[in-house]
Amino acid sequence: xxxxxxxxxxxxxxxxxxxxxxxxxxxxxxxxxxxxxxxxxxxxxxxxxxxxxxxxxxxxxxxxxxxxxxxxxxxxxxxxxxxxxxxxxxxxxxxxxxxxxxxxxxxxxxxxxxxxxxxxxxxxxxxxxxxxxxxxxxxxxxxxxxxxxxxxxxxxxxxxxxxxxxxxxxxxxxxxxxxxxxxxxxxxxxxxxxxxxxxxxxxxxxxxxxxxxxxxxxxxxxxxxxxxxxxxxxxxxxxxxxxxxxxxxxxxxxxxxxxxxxxxxxxxxxxxxxxxxxxxxxxxxxxxxxxxxxxxxxxxxxxxxxxxxxxxxxxxxxxxxxxxxxxxxxxxxxxxxxxxxxxxxxxxxxxxxxxxxxxxx
Amino acid sequence: xxxxxxxxxxxxxxxxxxxxxxxxxxxxxxxxxxxxxxxxxxxxxxxxxxxxxxxxxxxxxxxxxxxxxxxxxxxxxxxxxxxxxxxxxxxxxxxxxxxxxxxxxxxxxxxxxxxxxxxxxxxxxxxxxxxxxxxxxxxxxxxxxxxxxxxxxxxxxxxxxxxxxxxxxxxxxxxxxxxxxxxxxxxxxxxxxxxxxxxxxxxxxxxxxxxxxxxxxxxxxxxxxxxxxxxxxxxxxxxxxxxxxxxxxxxxxxxxxxxxxxxxxxxxxxxxxxxxxxxxxxxxxx
Numbered sequence: 248x249x250x251x252x253x254x255x256x257x258x259x260x261x262x263x264x265x266x267x268x269x270x271x272x273x274x275x276x277x278x279x280x281x282x283x284x285x286x287x288x289x290x291x292x293x294x295x296x297x298x299x300x301x302x303x304x305x306x307x308x309x310x311x312x313x314x315x316x317x318x319x320x321x322x323x324x325x326x327x328x329x330x331x332x333x334x335x336x337x338x339x340x341x342x343x344x345x346x347x348x349x350x351x352x353x354x355x356x357x358x359x360x361x362x363x364x365x366x367x368x369x370x371x372x373x374x375x376x377x378x379x380x381x382x383x384x385x386x387x388x389x390x391x392x393x394x395x396x397x398x399x400x401x402x403x404x405x406x407x408x409x410x411x412x413x414x415x416x417x418x419x420x421x422x423x424x425x426x427x428x429x430x431x432x433x434x435x436x437x438x439x440x441x442x443x444x445x446x447x448x449x450x451x452x453x454x455x456x457x458x459x460x461x462x463x464x465x466x467x468x469x470x471x472x473x474x475x476x477x478x479x480x481x482x483x484x485x486x487x488x489x490x491x492x493x494x495x496x497x498x499x500x501x502x503x504x505x506x507x508x509x510x511x512x513x514x515x516x517x518x519x520x521x522x523x524x525x526x527x528x529x530x531x532x533x534x535x536x537x538x539x540x541x542x543x544x545x546x547x548x549x550x551x552x553x554x555x556x557x558x559x560x561x562x563x564x565x566x567x568x569x570x571x572x573x574x575x576x577x578x579x580x581x582x583x584x585x586x587x588x589x590x591x592x593x594x595x596x597x598x599x600x601x602x603x604x605x606x607x608x
Numbered sequence: 609x610x611x612x613x614x615x616x617x618x619x620x621x622x623x624x625x626x627x628x629x630x631x632x633x634x635x636x637x638x639x640x641x642x643x644x645x646x647x648x649x650x651x652x653x654x655x656x657x658x659x660x661x662x663x664x665x666x667x668x669x670x671x672x673x674x675x676x677x678x679x680x681x682x683x684x685x686x687x688x689x690x691x692x693x694x695x696x697x698x699x700x701x702x703x704x705x706x707x708x709x710x711x712x713x714x715x716x717x718x719x720x721x722x723x724x725x726x727x728x729x730x731x732x733x734x735x736x737x738x739x740x741x742x743x744x745x746x747x748x749x750x751x752x753x754x755x756x757x758x759x760x761x762x763x764x765x766x767x768x769x770x771x772x773x774x775x776x777x778x779x780x781x782x783x784x785x786x787x788x789x790x791x792x793x794x795x796x797x798x799x800x801x802x803x804x805x806x807x808x809x810x811x812x813x814x815x816x817x818x819x820x821x822x823x824x825x826x827x828x829x830x831x832x833x834x835x836x837x838x839x840x841x842x843x844x845x846x847x848x849x850x851x852x853x854x855x856x857x858x859x860x861x862x863x864x865x866x867x868x869x870x871x872x873x874x875x876x877x878x879x880x881x882x883x884x885x886x887x888x889x890x891x892x893x894x
Contacts, residue, residue, distance in 0.1 A: 319729050323893050355722035359653045372732045374638060391746040400656065416726070522635045 261463045272297040272332055272424050275320060278355035279326030280313050280479075287313040289479035290327070295424075295472075300446065300456040302466030302487075305476035306516070306572070311459040315428050319349045330421040343368070345373075348417025351428025351459070357402055362388060362412050363397040365514065369416045387415040391445060407438025416447050418454075425449060427458045431465060443468060463555050463567055467491070475575060494566040495522065499543050500534040504557040510534060515550045519543035531559070622823045639733035646727075646740020650714075651747065656880050664710060665752055668703040669759055672696070675821060676763055686825045689855030696760040697776070697847040698820035703752055704784040705815050706789035706808075711745050713804045715795025719892075728892065738889055742788045749784045753777060769852030778851035779870045786874035789881035796888040819844050823856040824863070836860050839873035846870035 274316045279286040280495045288310050295301040305311050310608035316322040318331055320340040329336045332346040356365045363384050370380025401409060410430055417425055427446065431439040446469055450456055460466050466473045467487040475483040475490070483490065499519065501512050509526050512533045516524040520535035520543070527533075537543040540563050551558055633641075654661055675683070675695050683691045718724045727737050767773055798804050817834055818824075819841040824832035835841060836858055845866035848854050857863055 283735055308858065320891060321725055321728055341731055344729060349726065349729040355651065355726060356721055358721070359656055360649065361656075364652060368645060369651050369726075369730070372727070374641070374731070391891060 252577075270297060271295060273301070273330070273457055275314070275318065275327065275329040278314065278317060278324055278325035278329060280317060280324055286479050288324075288327075289477055290574070291476065292481050293474055294484075295455060295457055297452070297455050298453055298563075299472060300450055300458055300470045302470030302473040303341070303457060303459040303476060304461070304463065304466045304473050304571070306457075306461060310479040311476055312428060313479075315349075315426050315457070315459055316580055319426050320344055337516060343600075345420065346423040348420075348422035348425040348454075350410070350413045350417040350425065351430055356409065356416055358402045359400060361398050361400055362393050362404070362408075363403060364414060365412060366419065370419050373419050377417070383419055387418060387526070390448075391415045392441075400500075405438065405443045406434050410434065410438070410442050411445055414442070414449070418449065421452070422454060424455045424457065427456055429461065432461070452573055460589075463490075463571060464565070470471045477572065477576055483571075490571055491566055492569040495536040496566065497537055497540050498534045498564050498566070499537045499540075499547060500532065500562055500564050501547065501551070501558060502560040503531050503533070507533060508556045511554065511556060512551065515547055515554070515556075518550075519546050534564070537563070579597050616813055635733070639650070639736060639739075642732040642736035643740045643743065647743045647747070648734050650740065650744030653714075654748065661748070661751070664706075664748075665703075665755055667751075668699050670757055671702070672699050672756070672759055675699075677746065683822070684826075685856045686823050686858075687856065689853070691724045691887045692760075692763065692765050693823065693848065693851070693853035694823070694856045696765045697851055697853075698844050700753060700756055700780055700847065701783065701840050701844045702815055702820050703756060704749060704780050704843070705787065706811060707745060707749055707752075707784050708787035709804070709807045709811055710748075710789050711741065711791025712795040712798070712807055713801065715792050716798050717801050719796060720800055724892070734889075738792055738822070738885065740773065741792060742785070745788050745791075746781060746785060749781060753780060767851035767853065769850050770851040772852065776847040779843055779850070782871070783840065786877035789878055789885045792885040793881050793888055796885070796892070802871065814838070815840065819856065819858075819863075824860075825858050832858075833860070836862050839869075839877065842866050842869035842873050849861070874886070 271294050273293060274355055275291060275293040278288045278291040278293075281507075291310065293303070293314070295300075302313065303311050313322065317324045318329055318336060320336050320343050323337065331343050334343045334346070336343050343475055357368070360368065366384035366605050367377075367380045368599070371377060373380075375383060385397075388394045391414060393412060393415065395410060396404060396408060401412060404412065414430075430446070431442050434442065443465075446456060446458070456469075458469055460464065470487060473483075473485060473487055473490055474481050483493070485493070499516060501516065503509060503512055506528060509528055509531060513524045513526050516533050516535045519539075520537055522536040524533055524535035544561070544563055548558075548561055551561075628754070676692060680691050680695070683695075684794070685691055685694045715724075724737060769776070794807065795804065797865060798807075817831065818838040819835060825837040826832075827835055842862065845854075845857055845863060846869070848856070851865060857866070862869055
C-alpha cells in the first residue's frame, strides 16, 4: 500500500498535497482498491468542504462503502491518497481515528448492553476516563432523546432508536468528520425523519458529514453537494439542484386511454411546462418538466376533465437515482453489478441484503 | 476502582474535542486500559445474560450427571479405580475444550454485526479487541471450573493431591488459553453466526475421541492411538495425576509423559493459532 501517492498530483488536479488546508475536511485523490480482479475503486476523487453535508450517491456495488471504509481507516488503499481532517488515512490512521465518527451499516453498537452502557464503554475507549465517560453518556442520551430507554438493552430498541444511539456513539468526541453509511436503510419513514433531524443538528454544531446513500431524496434533503459514484469512479459532483437540473427536475406525467388523445394532452401540458412535453405514443404517456408542481397538476387535471379526455393516470414524478444514472451513464442502476462492495465485505453482505428487504417492505 | 478511572480529569461538560487523548499516559498504559474495558464489556454481557453461562455449563453438568449416574456403573477403568476419579477431570477438560466454540461464536457475532469495525475505527489499541476477548474467556473459564468442581464434590468426587490441584487448574486454563486463539481464528474465518453453531458438530466427536470418558486402551487399537495423542487427553491424564487419582493411564509414550505433554500441546496450539488469528485480524483491513 501507500505507493502511487504521487499519481495525479499535478497543479491542476485540484487536490493539492498540502494536507492541512482548512477548506476541505475530506480529500481523496485517485483512490484505487482492488479485490482480486474486481476494481472496487478505480481512480475515485472526492473533496468535502469543512462544515457541510456531502452526499455520496450510488447504487449497491458502486464503491460507496469501500470509499467510506478507506476514509475511516478500516481498509487500506491500493493507490491514490486520502486525507481526513488534514491527516493521511494511511500513515496517520490513529490520529485520524481520534477525529472521526463512523455510523451506519457496518459500525454497530453492542446489542446486549444498554444504551447507557454502550456510550460509557465507547467513552472509556475514547479515553475520556470513567467519570467523564459517564457524564458524556448522560448528555448524549438526553440530546438524542434516548433518556427514557437509557437503561434498556439495545436489543429491545426500535430501528430508529438504534441508529440514534449509533449516532450518539459516533459523537462522543464531537468528531471533525462523521461518516454516515446509509444511515436510514431499512428504517420506516418516521425513524428516517428522526435520523435526518439528528444529522441536521450535528451539522449545526460544525461537524462535517459524509453521507452515503442510495436515495436521491435523502441526499437532496441533507447534502449541500453530491458526488455520484459508479463503478468505483466519481461520475458527477454537483449541488442537488444541479443534479436535478441535469435530469430535468420534477415531471408531470399523464397517461391517457386512447392514442387519439395524445396530441391534445401534449397541447395542454405545454401550457404548464417550462420545457418541451415529451410523448410516448406506444405507452399513451405524456410527460414534461414542471417547477410549480401543484399548480401545474391542478391546471392539467382540470383542463383535461373540461375537455373530456379519458385519463388513466396523472401525477408528479420526482427524478430518481435511476434517472440521474440514466442521464449520466446511459445505463440504469443494475443490481446485477453488485461486484465491488459485495466483494469488499462478504461477511456483511448477507446483512445488507436483509436490510434492503426491510427497506422494500 | 478500575485502572482507567485514574485517568479521570476534573469537570464534565462538553466533549474533549478531537485529539485530546491525554498524553500523560504511555501507549502501553492505554493498551492495558482498553483491554480492561473490553473485558468489562464481555463480563457485562454475562451479567446481563446469565442464561448464557447456564447454557455453557449445562452440557458439562448434564454430562457429569449422565456419565456419573447413568453410565457410571457400567464404565470400567482399566487397572481398577473409581470411575468418578476418571470422569471428573475429563469433564473439566471437556469444558475447557468446548470453550473455543464460545470464543468463536462471540467473535463472529462481533465481526458480522460491525462491533469490531466500530472498535477499529476508534483511537484505541487494536490489540485490545483480541486480548480483551482472551482475558474475558479466561475469567469465565475460572467461573465455569469453580461451578463444575462444586458439582463434582457434591457427587462425591474427592481429589487427593493436596496443593497440586492448583497446578491442575493451571494446566486446564493453559489449555483454554491455547484454544482462545483457535476460537478467534475460526470466529474471523466463518462467514456468519449460524456457521459458528456448526462448530459443535465438529468439536463433539473430536472431544469424544480422547481419554475424557473412556480410557484409550478400551478402544480399538488404531482409535486408541488417536485418542491417546489427542492433545486434550494429555491434559486429562495430567490433571488426574495432579488430583492424586491417576487412574486409567496407558503404557504408550504419550500417556506416560502426560504432564510434559499437557504443557507442550497448548504451546503448540498457541504457536499455530495465535499467528493465524492475528493475521486474520490484520486481514480485516484488506
